[in-house]
Amino acid sequence: MEFFIISMLNGLSYGLLLFMLSSGLTLIFSMMGVLNFAHASFYMLGAYVGYTISRYVGFWPALVLAPLVVGALGALFERVFLRKVHKFGHVPELLITFGLSYVILELVQLIWGRIALEFRPPEVLQGPAFTLINHSINGLSMLWGAAPAEMCSAADAAVRVVCSPFPATRGFMMLVALVMLLGVWLLLTRTRVGLVIQSALTHPDAVEALGHNVPRIFMLVFGAGTALAGLAGVIGGSTFLTEPAMAATVGSVIFVVVVVGGMGSLSGAFLASVLIGVIQTFAIAFDFSLATMAQQIGLPLSEAARNNTVVKLTLSQVAPILPYLFLVLILIFRPKGLLGTREG
Amino acid sequence: MSNNTRSKRFNTGRWLIWGLFSLTLAVAPILFSGGLALTVLSQMGIAIIACLSYNMLLGQGGMLSFGHAVYTGLGSFVAIHALNSVSGGSLPIPVSAVPLVGGLAGMGFAVLFGYVTTRKAGTTFAMITLGLGELVFAMSLMVPEFFGGEGGVSGNRVTGSPFMGITYGPAIQVYYLIAVYTFIAVVAMFAFTGTPLGRMLNAVRDNPERVEFVGYNTQRVRYTSFIIAGFFAGISGGLAALNFEIVTAEVVHAARSGAYLLFTFLGGATFFFGPIIGAILMVLAFVLFSEFTQAWLLYLGLIFLFMVMYAPGGIASLIMMNLRVAMFGKLRGLALNYLALAVTGLIALTGIAAMIEMTYHLQLSASQGPDIAFMGLKLNTTGFDTWIGAAAVLAIGFVLFEMARRRFAQKWEAIQVFIEKQVNKEDAQ
Numbered sequence: 001m002e003f004f005i006i007s008m009l010n011g012l013s014y015g016l017l018l019f020m021l022s023s024g025l026t027l028i029f030s031m032m033g034v035l036n037f038a039h040a041s042f043y044m045l046g047a048y049v050g051y052t053i054s055r056y057v058g059f060w061p062a063l064v065l066a067p068l069v070v071g072a073l074g075a076l077f078e079r080v081f082l083r084k085v086h087k088f089g090h091v092p093e094l095l096i097t098f099g100l101s102y103v104i105l106e107l108v109q110l111i112w113g114r115i116a117l118e119f120r121p122p123e124v125l126q127g128p129a130f131t132l133i134n135h136s137i138n139g140l141s142m143l144w145g146a147a148p149a150e151m152c153s154a155a156d157a158a159v160r161v162v163c164s165p166f167p168a169t170r171g172f173m174m175l176v177a178l179v180m181l182l183g184v185w186l187l188l189t190r191t192r193v194g195l196v197i198q199s200a201l202t203h204p205d206a207v208e209a210l211g212h213n214v215p216r217i218f219m220l221v222f223g224a225g226t227a228l229a230g231l232a233g234v235i236g237g238s239t240f241l242t243e244p245a246m247a248a249t250v251g252s253v254i255f256v257v258v259v260v261g262g263m264g265s266l267s268g269a270f271l272a273s274v275l276i277g278v279i280q281t282f283a284i285a286f287d288f289s290l291a292t293m294a295q296q297i298g299l300p301l302s303e304a305a306r307n308n309t310v311v312k313l314t315l316s317q318v319a320p321i322l323p324y325l326f327l328v329l330i331l332i333f334r335p336k337g338l339l340g341t342r343e344g
Numbered sequence: 345m346s347n348n349t350r351s352k353r354f355n356t357g358r359w360l361i362w363g364l365f366s367l368t369l370a371v372a373p374i375l376f377s378g379g380l381a382l383t384v385l386s387q388m389g390i391a392i393i394a395c396l397s398y399n400m401l402l403g404q405g406g407m408l409s410f411g412h413a414v415y416t417g418l419g420s421f422v423a424i425h426a427l428n429s430v431s432g433g434s435l436p437i438p439v440s441a442v443p444l445v446g447g448l449a450g451m452g453f454a455v456l457f458g459y460v461t462t463r464k465a466g467t468t469f470a471m472i473t474l475g476l477g478e479l480v481f482a483m484s485l486m487v488p489e490f491f492g493g494e495g496g497v498s499g500n501r502v503t504g505s506p507f508m509g510i511t512y513g514p515a516i517q518v519y520y521l522i523a524v525y526t527f528i529a530v531v532a533m534f535a536f537t538g539t540p541l542g543r544m545l546n547a548v549r550d551n552p553e554r555v556e557f558v559g560y561n562t563q564r565v566r567y568t569s570f571i572i573a574g575f576f577a578g579i580s581g582g583l584a585a586l587n588f589e590i591v592t593a594e595v596v597h598a599a600r601s602g603a604y605l606l607f608t609f610l611g612g613a614t615f616f617f618g619p620i621i622g623a624i625l626m627v628l629a630f631v632l633f634s635e636f637t638q639a640w641l642l643y644l645g646l647i648f649l650f651m652v653m654y655a656p657g658g659i660a661s662l663i664m665m666n667l668r669v670a671m672f673g674k675l676r677g678l679a680l681n682y683l684a685l686a687v688t689g690l691i692a693l694t695g696i697a698a699m700i701e702m703t704y705h706l707q708l709s710a711s712q713g714p715d716i717a718f719m720g721l722k723l724n725t726t727g728f729d730t731w732i733g734a735a736a737v738l739a740i741g742f743v744l745f746e747m748a749r750r751r752f753a754q755k756w757e758a759i760q761v762f763i764e765k766q767v768n769k770e771d772a773q
Contacts, residue, residue, distance in 0.1 A: 035467045084653050090467060091408050095609060096652045098602070102645030110642065110703050248598070252478045255471040263468060317486055324479035331460050331472060 001140060002132040002164045007285050008278065013170040015277020016177035017239075020232035021250065022257040022269040023184065024225035030264035031201050031221050033090055034082065037097040040251030041104035042226040046070045046233020047242045048112050051119040059122040059238070067230035074226025078219045101247070109244050116243035121169050125238075128165030129172075135161050169239040176235055180228065181270070197221060256323045260330050262340020271338055276323050283319035362531070369523040373516060382515050384631055389522040390583045391623035393529045395611065397576035398604045403613035404537065405569050406549030407462075408470040411477030412604045414457065415450040415574040417596030418480070419581025421491060422449030424591045427499040439501055439512055443525055443582030450578015451571055458570040462563055465552060477598050484593040496592030499585070512586070522583050529576055534616060536572065545569045603630075606648055612660025621659050639704050643697075672766060674759045681752040688745035695738025698723060702730070 025039045036042075050066035057065075077100065085092040120126070130144050133152065152163035188194040200207045200217050208214045237246065257276055261268030292314075330337065372385050394416050401407040423446030429435035430442065437445070461472045484491040491497070501512045510517055536542045544565050547555050552562045585591050594600065603626060611622020633640045655662055669675050698718055702725040705716045714726040723730045 029467075033467075035471070081649065081653060085656070088656050091406065092652050092656050094408060094467060094470060095605075096649060098605070099645050099648040099652060102602075102606075102641060103649065106639065106642035106645060110639070110700070110707055113707055252474055252598070256475050259468060259471050259475070313486060321479050321482040321486070324475045324482070327472065327475045328460050328479070331463060335463055 002134045002162065003285070005132060006164045006166055007282055009166055009174075010170060011278035011281035012274060013174045013177075013277075014281055015274035016174050017232055017236055018250070018254060018257055018277055019270050019273035020177050020180060020235075021229055021254045022261070022273050023181070023266060024228035025254060025258055026261075026264060026266050026269045027184075027228075028222055028225040029258070030266075031197070032093075032218050034093045034097070034222075035090075035255075035258075036222075036225070037094055038100040038104060039097075039226070039229055040247040040254060041101045042070055042074055042229040043233040043236065043250060044108060044244070044247040045073070045104060046230030047119065047237025047246065048108055048117070048233075049230065050234035050237060051112075051117055051242055054119070063231070063234050066234045067227040070230025070233070071223040071227025074229075075219050075223030077226075078222035082222070083215065083219075101251075105244060105247065114244055116241050119238045119242040121172075121238040125168045125172050127168060129168040129170070130166055132164045132166070133161065134164070135159070167239075169235075173235050173239060176231070180231065184228075253323050256327045260323075260327055260337055262337025265337065265339045268337055268339030276326065279322055279326070280319055283322055284316045286315040288316075289314040365530070366527055369527055372523075373519055379515070380631075382519055384627055386515070386519045386522050386587050387627045387631065388624050389519075389526040390580050390587065391607075391626050392526055392620050393576055393580035393583070394604060395608045395619035395623040395626070396530060396533050396616075397573045397580065398608050399613055399616075399619040400533065400536070400545075400569060400573040400576070402605070402608055403615075403618070404542065404549065405545045405566060407465065407566065407570070408467075408605070409461075409473040409601070410470055410598070410605065411461075411473035411475075411480075411601050412577060413596050413598070413600035414477050414480045415454055415577035416581035416584070416604075417591075417600065418453045419446035419450035419578030420585040420591045420595050421497065421581075422446055422578075423582035423585040424497045424499045424589075425490075427501060427503070427585065428497075431500055431503040439503060439586070440510075440521060442501075442586055443521075443579050446582020446585060447575045447579035450581060451575040453578075454571045454574020458567050458574065462566040462570050465548075465562070465566065473601075474598070477596070477601050480596050481593065481598065484596055491593050492591070494593070496590050498590040501586050501589055518587055522587065525579060525583055529579060530620075533576060537616060541565065541568060606644065610648065610651055610658055612658025612662075614657045615660035615664060618658050618660030625659075637701065637704075638708060639700050642700060668763065669759055672759075672763050674762070678752070678755060678759070681748065681755055684748040685745070685752055688741055688748045690741075692738055692741030692745050695734050695736070695741050698734040699731070699738065702734070 021039060021043055025036055028034055028036050028039075046066050049069050050062045053065050053069075054062035081096055081100070082093060085096050133141050135141065152161055186194075188198060196207065196212055197217060200212065200214055204214050207217075236250070240246070253276065257269055257272045260276070261270070261272035369389070373382055376382075376385065394412070397415075398409070398412045401409050401412070423442050426435060426437075426445040427439065427442050430437060430439060457476050461469060461476060464472060485493075501518070512518055512521070544555065544560060548560075548562045548565045555562050555565070581595070584595070607622035607626035607629075608619045609622070610625060611620065612618025629640065629644065633643075637643070651658065657664075666675060669678065701716060701718055702723060705725050714724050715722050716725060717723075723734075
């Protein structure tokens with residue numbers, strides 16, 4: 001039970017991190033029709049900028065400043081490069097962000113080096129947020145913070161006690177993602193700015209005729225989207241690893257999320273992020289293969305079959321490809337994506 | 345681009361170009377002799393097939409694929425297994441036919457994966473190919489029987505009885521095998537652009553909605569072309585397997601797919617011969633440029649950014665535009681401007697390159713002392729003056745370049761207007 005809860009929470013927090021990234025990507029895509037290939041690169045940039053700022057002024061200011069810096073860089077990129085190729089069509093737009101991903105990766109390696117950095121979260125977030133204690137007699141109980149050692153071990157050998165801590169950074173990740181989700185939603189639906197953005201989405205000409213500067217709105221949306229990626233980067237970088245490969249590891253997964261959720265659908269992106277986060281986290285935790293399954297249902301296997309690679313593969317080994325398999329299945333059975341509306 | 349009258353009369357220019365192309369392939373190893381030159385030339389042949397097959401998707405079909413290495417790479421793997429079967433005696437085909445096995449494998453995988461990817465076009469297609477590429481790469485680490493794990497699969501191309509003295513032992517024999525395959529593949533792919541399917545593919549790229557109205561199934565057109573592109577990609581992979589005699593998982597990696605995209609675009613996706621230029625550049629960049637500087641990927645990314653912004657047709661389009669100007673006898677007037685652009689551009693480039701190289705040195709090899717050799721100069725990477733100097737060179741170069749560029753742009757515009765007028769006048773007559 002406690003395994004299920006902890007894995008679920010881990011999966012949810014990973015899914016929410018994915019959502020922080022895919023929401024920005026979806027926002028930019030649905031507004032400008034541009035698929036920002038460099039989105040994960042901005043995520044990585046957020047982690048590195050956050051690392052540098054946190055060394056001077058601490059983690060909490062960095063959490064605010066780094067996304068602003070990354071957002072400003074994103075807006076600058078939109079203004080200088082992306083706007084120029086807008087007239088050529090969508091493929092050159094995608095290509096220029098593809099080129100940018102190369103440049104950012106090289107620049108990051110140039111400035112911060114090729115090895116992983118030690119980007120630690122602040123004291124408050126180190127250690128567990130709460131601990132689940134499964135006592136074979138007293139049942140399941142929860143304790144905020146770390147559990148003292150004596151509670152996790154029983155004097156009596158017959159009593160089994162298992163402590164499962166949940167890391168505070170993961171909890172913080174969920175908190176920030178939810179606050180951000182709420183913030184973006186309120187901004188888009190409850191404010192004047194949000195109204196203008198929403199209308200610029202569907203009727204750019206009409207909005208322009210009313211006197212709004214649509215290219216500037218686009219620039220701000222691009223900046224905001226990359227700032228969200230930067231925010232995710234500060235949190236992701238301090239929770240996981242801050243290294244040059246971090247963009248590549250998360251990059252292809254968020255593209256899967258966007259396609260699975262349905263291109264341009266924010267709620268679809270949310271659903272798909274959480275689904276993929278949970279599926280991947282659970283898959284990693286299981287040491288389950290076709291061989292063990294055959295054993296459990298009592299199917300005798302020959303020696304050759306037992307040594308077959310496919311049969312021997314455990315679920316945790318397959319975990320990295322699950323998002324892509326999911327993508328293929330969705331495309332075959334529901335080409336629009338989970339909550340998508342447009343075909344093609 | 346080609347027009348539909350080409351099969352009706354004997355086209356001297358075309359025969360001349362193909363003749364020159366085959367002649368180049370034949371004499372290249374004589375002109376550039378030496379071990380390194382031969383490997384570079386062999387790799388160029390392989391890359392030309394790969395980039396042209398990629399351009400069948402990008403340039404002719406408007407399909408931006410991020411996973412083309414899947415087809416070249418899996419072609420390589422199947423080809424090396426085929427080669428090992430030939431060595432083991434279980435597959436009775438000559439070694440020369442092994443690349444064809446790779447081609448069939450690439451085709452087979454394109455039939456399988458293309459069914460999913462070509463259901464969509466545009467941006468979604470791009471992302472699905474990216475996902476499939478990641479899928480195949482992740483699989484390559486999970487199934488060591490087929491992919492050989494981290495060490496890869498190796499083979500030996502010197503096998504079977506020699507045919508007319510050809511054993512494929514010496515690299516020159518492999519080069520000529522690659523050259524023959526390259527020539528046939530290039531001719532076949534050029535012929536493809538003229539077939540009804542090739543023409544429909546262009547139509548699907550330009551206006552899919554209208555193609556649907558005419559009664560064609562756009563998905564079917566994309567799918568069929570994707571399979572053909574997969575076949576040629578597989579041939580390229582099979583040749584690579586024969587050439588290197590080892591295939592590792594990195595041939596299906598996303599970086600390889602990215603390189604195909606980058607260089608096909610740099611060469612020029614809008615012209616048939618563009619990817620050939622791109623492929624040659626790709627091999628030069630990977631083999632020579634990467635030896636020359638550690639920062640080559642950065643330079644490559646920057647060049648790519650500027651190409652997308654200012655010359656979306658790639659190098660091929662630049663050549664064609666200047667040819668057009670030359671045909672109207674105006675190129676000579678631009679010579680001075682080109683010279684000015686080149687000189688000022690070089691100054692700016694020197695400044696920025698010095699700064700990039702110094703930063704790389706500080707970051708990666710600072711332990712080897714503060715000095716680096718840069719274009720015959722010794723630069724002290726920790727010295728304040730060298731940085732100021734490099735920045736000054738960059739600033740001066742940039743300002744001069746901008747001035748030269750403005751003057752050039754004015755002149756260029758005037759020439760284009762002139763040509764436009766001339767063409768209109770001819771049409772009116």
